[in-house]
Amino acid sequence: MQSGVFHTNYAKDMQLRPTWVMRARLIFLIILLVVLPFVANAYWLNLANQIMLFSITAVGLNLLVGFTGQISIGHAAFVALGAYTAALLSTRLNIPFPLDVPFAMIVAGAVGLIFGLPSARLKGLYLAIATLAAQEIVLWFLKHLDLFVPNVGESISLVPTWAHEQFLANRARADFNYYWVILFFLTLVVIFSVNLVRSRVGRAFVAVRDQDIAAQVIGIDVNRTKLIAFMISSMIAGLSGALVAHYRGIVNWERFTVDTSIAVLSMLIIGGLGRVSGSIYGAIFVTVLPALLTQFGLLFRDILPDVNRVIPYVQQGAFGIAIIFFLIKEPEGIAKMWKDVKDYFKLWPFSY
Amino acid sequence: MENFIQLTISGIASGAILALVALGFVLIFKSSDVINFAQGELLMVGGYMTYVMLAWFGLPWFIGVPIAIILSAAIGVAIEQGILRHMIGEPIISVIMVTVGVSTLLRAILGLVFGNAPLAFPDFIPNYPVSIMGARVGVDKLWAIALSLLLFGVLTIFFRRSSEGIAMRAVADDQQAAMSMGISIKKVWAVAWAIAGMTAAVGGTLLAAIIGGVGLDIAHLGLIVFPVVILGGLDSIPGAIVGGIIVGLLQSYAGGYLPPSLGLAEVAPFIVLVLILLVKPYGLFGTTRIERV
Numbered sequence: 001m002q003s004g005v006f007h008t009n010y011a012k013d014m015q016l017r018p019t020w021v022m023r024a025r026l027i028f029l030i031i032l033l034v035v036l037p038f039v040a041n042a043y044w045l046n047l048a049n050q051i052m053l054f055s056i057t058a059v060g061l062n063l064l065v066g067f068t069g070q071i072s073i074g075h076a077a078f079v080a081l082g083a084y085t086a087a088l089l090s091t092r093l094n095i096p097f098p099l100d101v102p103f104a105m106i107v108a109g110a111v112g113l114i115f116g117l118p119s120a121r122l123k124g125l126y127l128a129i130a131t132l133a134a135q136e137i138v139l140w141f142l143k144h145l146d147l148f149v150p151n152v153g154e155s156i157s158l159v160p161t162w163a164h165e166q167f168l169a170n171r172a173r174a175d176f177n178y179y180w181v182i183l184f185f186l187t188l189v190v191i192f193s194v195n196l197v198r199s200r201v202g203r204a205f206v207a208v209r210d211q212d213i214a215a216q217v218i219g220i221d222v223n224r225t226k227l228i229a230f231m232i233s234s235m236i237a238g239l240s241g242a243l244v245a246h247y248r249g250i251v252n253w254e255r256f257t258v259d260t261s262i263a264v265l266s267m268l269i270i271g272g273l274g275r276v277s278g279s280i281y282g283a284i285f286v287t288v289l290p291a292l293l294t295q296f297g298l299l300f301r302d303i304l305p306d307v308n309r310v311i312p313y314v315q316q317g318a319f320g321i322a323i324i325f326f327l328i329k330e331p332e333g334i335a336k337m338w339k340d341v342k343d344y345f346k347l348w349p350f351s352y
Numbered sequence: 353m354e355n356f357i358q359l360t361i362s363g364i365a366s367g368a369i370l371a372l373v374a375l376g377f378v379l380i381f382k383s384s385d386v387i388n389f390a391q392g393e394l395l396m397v398g399g400y401m402t403y404v405m406l407a408w409f410g411l412p413w414f415i416g417v418p419i420a421i422i423l424s425a426a427i428g429v430a431i432e433q434g435i436l437r438h439m440i441g442e443p444i445i446s447v448i449m450v451t452v453g454v455s456t457l458l459r460a461i462l463g464l465v466f467g468n469a470p471l472a473f474p475d476f477i478p479n480y481p482v483s484i485m486g487a488r489v490g491v492d493k494l495w496a497i498a499l500s501l502l503l504f505g506v507l508t509i510f511f512r513r514s515s516e517g518i519a520m521r522a523v524a525d526d527q528q529a530a531m532s533m534g535i536s537i538k539k540v541w542a543v544a545w546a547i548a549g550m551t552a553a554v555g556g557t558l559l560a561a562i563i564g565g566v567g568l569d570i571a572h573l574g575l576i577v578f579p580v581v582i583l584g585g586l587d588s589i590p591g592a593i594v595g596g597i598i599v600g601l602l603q604s605y606a607g608g609y610l611p612p613s614l615g616l617a618e619v620a621p622f623i624v625l626v627l628i629l630l631v632k633p634y635g636l637f638g639t640t641r642i643e644r645v
Contacts, residue, residue: 071445118629124444125387125586129578130629133622136575140619147614258575262452269449313464320457327450328438 037179045175051287052182058267058279060236066274068229069209071128074135078108078234080256082241087156087251104242105235112234120223142253155252178247193276270326272335281334290315357487359608365493367600368500372555374580374592376548382524382587383544390455392574398424398553399560406474413476421553428549429542470567473560496558579621585638
């Protein structure tokens with residue numbers, strides 16, 4: 001029974017995982033992530049990749065919304081920019097896969113910076129609406145891309161990279177290979193974000209979120225901080241877009257509408273705003289919930305003939321109810337629930 | 353010239369409908385600082401309510417439409433009482449997201465009941481063409497303009513003369529002062545949502561009557577409300593009306609004069625929105641807010 005965590009030097013105080021329980025959990029998680037692709041079938045592997053791709057976007061958006069307090073309802077636009085940049089670079093200029101990722105991030109980050117500029121003058125609601133407009137404008141640009149780039153058409157198909165090579169196991173190859181690629185980038189993004197938010201820049205983010213005028217008074221360049229947040233989170237969105245483009249092998253603007261932006265925002269809300277882990281919990285919840293509902297609905301295929309017609313609406317309704325439920329009952333999201341569970345076991349058999 | 357008149361009248365007609373939706377949006381924002389992302393869905397609910405009354409129950413329009421309007425107002429109040437009442441004092445992002453949740457839920461319920469395909473709307477508003485200065489214009493558009501104007505007039509009298517209307521203006525002006533004068537803020541919020549449901553029902557019915565069908569895509573109008581309210585000012589009722597008509601005209605001209613392959617009619621309002629935000633963030637008629645620590 002421990003009475004608390006006490007540190008005797010600064011090195012220990014700055015550790016991300018100071019106790020052996022935390023380290024044990026991390027090792028367990030790593031084992032789980034390594035074993036998963038060898039046991040999961042193609043369907044669940046595809047779902048895991050989808051979760052990780054959404055996690056990358058959500059962790060990036062969390063830096064902007066959860067830590068800096070700047071609401072963006074147009075984040076799918078930056079994912080789209082990353083995806084289109086990667087697709088065009090690899091189909092037109094034949095740049096091989098990992099090398100086009102930085103360019104996708106730069107393009108998304110630059111456009112994010114431009115649409116972040118209004119944040120110097122606008123706050124809260126007005127900024128949210130400005131990002132919504134940004135989403136519509138970027139989407140219009142991508143819909144009419146053939147005005148700017150010859151012979152693009154409705155969607156771009158990519159030459160598959162690493163989709164047919166067989167590395168370790170004889171499984172669904174594109175899913176299996178990209179699992180490791182996406183996991184690698186997600187790990188990078190998570191390590192980057194966790195360390196960013198406890199750096200000088202990250203603390204400036206939180207200061208701007210909590211009270212921007214007070215932040216300015218203590219010497220933080222508020223506009224610069226907001227722009228940094230916009231740029232970093234758009235770059236991460238661009239990264240996720242480039243991965244989506246190569247993993248799916250086809251890029252189409254229909255995947256990046258306002259609905260997608262809202263889905264990512266709801267992941268933050270459901271998982272827990274202002275916590276890096278929360279974004280991942282949210283991505284898991286929002287992606288797994290419809291999949292489970294589909295599996296559950298298919299059990300009744302024989303009894304109810306029109307179950308296939310009903311499932312999409314049930315998924316949509318469950319999504320809406322989940323958002324409302326979490327906002328009313330647990331505004332701090334799954335991350336808070338998980339913390340409550342951990343605290344319960346840590347203190348058991350006492351209540352506090 | 354004929355083309356111009358035609359485009360102008362259809363622009364004003366769709367602008368008047370937009371203004372109706374924006375009016376409900378502004379009322380909710382003024383009285384409770386809630387940005388309502390479900391405004392387009394309220395419009396859709398209104399359209400479907402009228403459809404149910406006229407097509408399923410076979411009621412004549414002068415009975416069916418008022419019932420649909422009252423039911424939509426009741427749905428507005430139910431959303432406020434059941435969900436937004438819990439969100440008082442929560443951060444902006446939470447309030448935005450809860451209305452997003454409501455909009456998703458409403459779309460799911462309507463999709464479940466009515467299916468994905470648009471349904472033919474019973475035409476109770478005459479739509480034969482009439483000739484105005486040489487241009488042929490559907491009379492249903494003129495009806496839409498006239499009915500919207502009538503509703504604006506009724507609401508203006510409501511805000512100026514009735515005690516509920518005056519209470520709403522007082523709450524919008526200063527919530528604490530209004531509370532200490534004995535005005536029930538909860539009642540004001542309920543009335544604001546009821547009016548928002550009502551105007552959305554009228555707008556949805558008019559829109560469905562002009563299109564000739566009611567479908568889930570009506571809800572997309574909920575996004576075009578944002579350029580309207582930013583243009584007019586988030587907290588200005590005259591701004592909502594002027595902004596609605598400007599955006600309606602803009603879309604109509606952009607669709608009529610510019611090559612349709614550009615699809616500028618859908619994006620033009622958002623470009624205007626960004627420009628307005630950069631030049632005059634509080635809109636044409638909005639109040640500038642001064643923030644203190």
